[in-house]
Amino acid sequence: xxxxxxxxxxxxxxxxxxxxxxxxxxxxxxxxxxxxxxxxxxxxxxxxxxxxxxxxxxxxxxxxxxxxxxxxxxxxxxxxxxxxxxxxxxxxxxxxxxxxxxxxxxxxxxxxxxxxxxxxxxxxxxxxxxxxxxxxxxxxxxxxxxxxxxxxxxxxxxxxxxxxxxxxxxxxxxxxxxxxxxxxxxxxxxxxxxxxxxxxxxxxxxxxxx
Numbered sequence: 327x328x329x330x331x332x333x334x335x336x337x338x339x340x341x342x343x344x345x346x347x348x349x350x351x352x353x354x355x356x357x358x359x360x361x362x363x364x365x366x367x368x369x370x371x372x373x374x375x376x377x378x379x380x381x382x383x384x385x386x387x388x389x390x391x392x393x394x395x396x397x398x399x400x401x402x403x404x405x406x407x408x409x410x411x412x413x414x415x416x417x418x419x420x421x422x423x424x425x426x427x428x429x430x431x432x433x434x435x436x437x438x439x440x441x442x443x444x445x446x447x448x449x450x451x452x453x454x455x456x457x458x459x460x461x462x463x464x465x466x467x468x469x470x471x472x473x474x475x476x477x478x479x480x481x482x483x484x485x486x487x488x489x490x491x492x493x494x495x496x497x498x499x500x501x502x503x504x505x506x507x508x509x510x511x512x513x514x515x516x517x518x519x520x521x522x523x524x525x526x527x528x529x530x531x532x533x534x535x536x
Contacts, residue, residue: 331357335365339377381466393472396457397480399450403443404518410439411514419507468533477526484523491515 331352338348345366352362369377413436421428461467495512498504 328361331361331365332368336369336377339369345371389467389470390472392453392457393470393476396450396453397476399446399453400480400522401483402446403450404522406439406442406446408514408518410436410443412511413439415507415510415514419505419510421507474533477530480526481523481530484519484526487515487519488523491519 334352335348338351339345349362349366352365353359368380368382370380372378413432416432457473467473491512495504495509498508498512
């Protein structure tokens with residue numbers, strides 16, 4: 327945050343200027359709404375002669391570690407869940423030209439994807455529970471930098487996946503290769519990536535409102 331903005335906000339609040347007036351003056355000076363909100367949010371709204379600063383979230387190795395574990399486990403779980411559903415779709419709607427060895431490959435793939443989910447999904451759920459418990463106990467942790475960066479990275483990965491999914495659907499349609507199997511796979515990716523995108527988008531909106 328710009329130090330001049332923070333210093334001005336502190337002096338204005340110390341002089342007894344209302345927050346709305348401070349915000350209005352900064353807007354007229356050309357400051358962005360997000361910067362103004364961040365500056366005002368740096369000070370608690372409590373009755374005291376001087377502006378009381380709020381504690382700033384700090385970056386700890388443990389915090390980075392737990393968020394990396396949670397989001398990595400999420401990516402692994404989402405990927406292998408999708409691949410597992412793909413395998414079942416391939417079994418339900420087999421390719422007429424596939425050779426007998428394909429069934430063995432599918433069985434091995436199913437076993438591998440289930441194994442990955444057995445490890446990855448509980449790990450994600452535990453890390454997710456731990457993170458939310460920590461935020462409940464200390465709401466300031468919602469402003470964690472690793473959490474914000476990885477959340478936006480997840481939104482980016484999800485939207486890229488959705489766009490690629492739609493491109494694949496259109497490509498198959500234009501090529502006359504739109505089969506039940508291909509449509510089900512596109513829907514699988516859309517549901518998984520769309521669900522992740524929707525959840526974290528709502529989470530980001532909640533952060534902006536707090």
